[in-house]
Structure formats: C-alpha cells, structure tokens
Amino acid sequence: MSVEPDDAALRRSAPAIVAYDVDQLPAVDLDAYARIRSHAVHASTTVAPPRDAATAEVPAGSFFRITSVDGPQVGDLNLWNLHNLNERFFSGKTRQLHATHVGIGDRLWSNLPHLRPMATITADTLDWYGWDEDGGGIHDVIGTRCDPYTNQVLRGTEYHRCCHSNLTRALAAHTGRPMAEIEMHVHDVMNVFMCTGFTRDTHQYFMKASPVRPGDHIEFFAEIDLLVGLSACPGGDCGSTHSDDETPCYPLQIDVFTAPAHALDQWTPAPINSYDRTHGA
Ligand SMILES: [Zn+2]
Numbered sequence: 001m002s003v004e005p006d007d008a009a010l011r012r013s014a015p016a017i018v019a020y021d022v023d024q025l026p027a028v029d030l031d032a033y034a035r036i037r038s039h040a041v042h043a044s045t046t047v048a049p050p051r052d053a054a055t056a057e058v059p060a061g062s063f064f065r066i067t068s069v070d071g072p073q074v075g076d077l078n079l080w081n082l083h084n085l086n087e088r089f090f091s092g093k094t095r096q097l098h099a100t101h102v103g104i105g106d107r108l109w110s111n112l113p114h115l116r117p118m119a120t121i122t123a124d125t126l127d128w129y130g131w132d133e134d135g136g137g138i139h140d141v142i143g144t145r146c147d148p149y150t151n152q153v154l155r156g157t158e159y160h161r162c163c164h165s166n167l168t169r170a171l172a173a174h175t176g177r178p179m180a181e182i183e184m185h186v187h188d189v190m191n192v193f194m195c196t197g198f199t200r201d202t203h204q205y206f207m208k209a210s211p212v213r214p215g216d217h218i219e220f221f222a223e224i225d226l227l228v229g230l231s232a233c234p235g236g237d238c239g240s241t242h243s244d245d246e247t248p249c250y251p252l253q254i255d256v257f258t259a260p261a262h263a264l265d266q267w268t269p270a271p272i273n274s275y276d277r278t279h280g281a
Pocket residue numbers: 076145146162163164232233234235242
C-alpha cells in the first residue's frame with residue numbers, strides 16, 4: 001500500500017459537491033401527469049414469462065405499468081425509441097442526473113447524442129422502502145443485466161436464460177431481425193423492483209431479496225414513442241443466486257394506458273437535444 005501523506009486528513013475533508021446542477025433540469029409537474037392519467041384507459045396487457053422477456057409498444061403520451069404477479073420478481077428494463085433503436089435508455093447518465101436508484105418524479109434519459117427524457121416515473125408502490133440499514137434501495141440504475149458472457153467467465157458454463165439473452169430474443173422476435181445484429185441494441189437496464197446497494201466496507205455491488213409482492217407496480221409516462229423490453233430475471237427476487245434455473249421465478253406484467261388527445265393539450269413530446277454537434281471543430 002502507498003504511504004499516506006501528512007495532510008491526508010485535510011485532503012479527505014474536501015467537501016462533496018453534487019456533480020450536476022440538477023435543479024436546472026426541466027421541471028416535472030406530477031399534478032399534470034396525474035390529470036392526464038385520470039383520462040387514460042387500459043389499452044393492452046403483455047406478460048414477460050419467468051426467465052423470458054416481452055416487448056410492448058407504448059405511444060408517446062401514454063403510460064405503462066409493470067406489475068409483479070404470482071410472486072416476488074425482479075425485472076430488467078430496456079427502452080428504445082420506437083422509430084430508431086440507436087436511441088436507447090442511458091443508465092449511466094440517468095444515475096448521474098438523479099441517483100443510484102430512481103423513483104417517482106425521476107426520468108429515464110436517452111443516450112448521446114439524443115439525451116432527452118424517454119420516460120418519467122409517475123407511480124411506485126415500493127416508494128415506502130427508502131434506504132435500508134445496508135444502504136440498499138429499490139429500482140437501481142447501477143447494475144447492468146445478468147448475461148451469459150459474465151456467467152461464462154465466472155462459472156465456465158453456458159446459460160441461455162440471462163436477462164441479456166432474454167431481451168435479445170424478444171427484440172429479435174419483435175423486429176424480425178437477426179439475433180447477432182439485434183444483440184448490439186440490448187443495453188444496461190433499469191433494475192425494476194430489485195434491491196441493491198454497495199457494501200460499506202468494500203463498496204461491492206450487492207443484492208438482497210426484493211420487498212416486491214404480487215400487486216406491487218411501478219408506472220411510467222412515455223415522453224416519446226417507446227419500444228419497451230422487459231425480462232423476468234432468472235434470479236427471481238434476486239435474494240440468492242441468478243443465472244441458473246434453481247431460483248423460483250415469476251412472470252411480470254406490462255399494461256399500457258392511453259390518454260385521449262384532449263388530455264394531452266398541455267404536453268409536448270421531448271425534443272431531441274439541441275446541442276449543435278460541431279464539438280468545437
Ligand atoms: Zn437478470
């Protein structure tokens with residue numbers, strides 16, 4: 001280990017500064033979303049079977065709800081622009097703009113060079129959980145998704161029901177495009193209902209059994225036309241293991257609610273980021 005300098009305590013005492021001026025983010029008017037929601041009607045139901053994924057198209061101005069059914073289950077969520085798969089959810093920037101775990105009033109942002117809100121979280125029956133004694137919280141944007149490549153490195157075995165593979169199969173089926181091509185569009189997720197954090201001593205990523213129970217749900221407002229991909233993780237409630245067929249695993253349901261045009265009078269879809277993309281050249 002390196003030698004600690006004499007002024008180590010002084011250097012460590014520098015104040016922690018929140019890195020982004022998040023008060024300057026566009027305001028989220030939850031009352032306005034609630035008014036739109038009061039006019040919305042149920043349009044469709046899609047189920048992601050256990051250890052598998054499903055896709056759903058969600059028009060801009062609609063809501064989609066993810067519900068736990070049958071048993072405690074974690075979901076790995078991907079979002080794409082329905083008309084351009086290259087615009088997709090950007091978990092890293094969402095984490096920097098909001099927090100390691102997201103909740104009501106937070107937004108899911110898209111990747112560069114688009115960087116705009118794709119969806120806004122408008123309801124969450126697990127928002128009572130807060131932060132537990134281990135520092136754990138719900139709905140993280142820090143984990144990536146379980147995948148067969150990491151499983152191969154750690155265990156030397158082939159497992160085909162990881163969230164990465166589930167999302168790849170579902171997106172290939174939705175688009176009718178080859179798996180090898182479509183796999184590149186699967187991206188880091190929002191871990192819906194998952195309880196995670198970092199250990200206090202070694203700062204390692206941990207998971208613990210999700211507090212989600214059947215009937216719990218989280219709801220989003222679509223700020224642009226979306227293609228939603230959701231995998232019911234093979235880890236089930238992620239209380240023990242993942243990337244295997246041992247853990248009890250349950251379906252997740254996606255319901256879409258559409259609002260009539262008159263309810264959307266005061267709302268406009270999020271525009272593409274206005275940076276001119278000249279990068280100083
Ligand atoms: Zn998973």
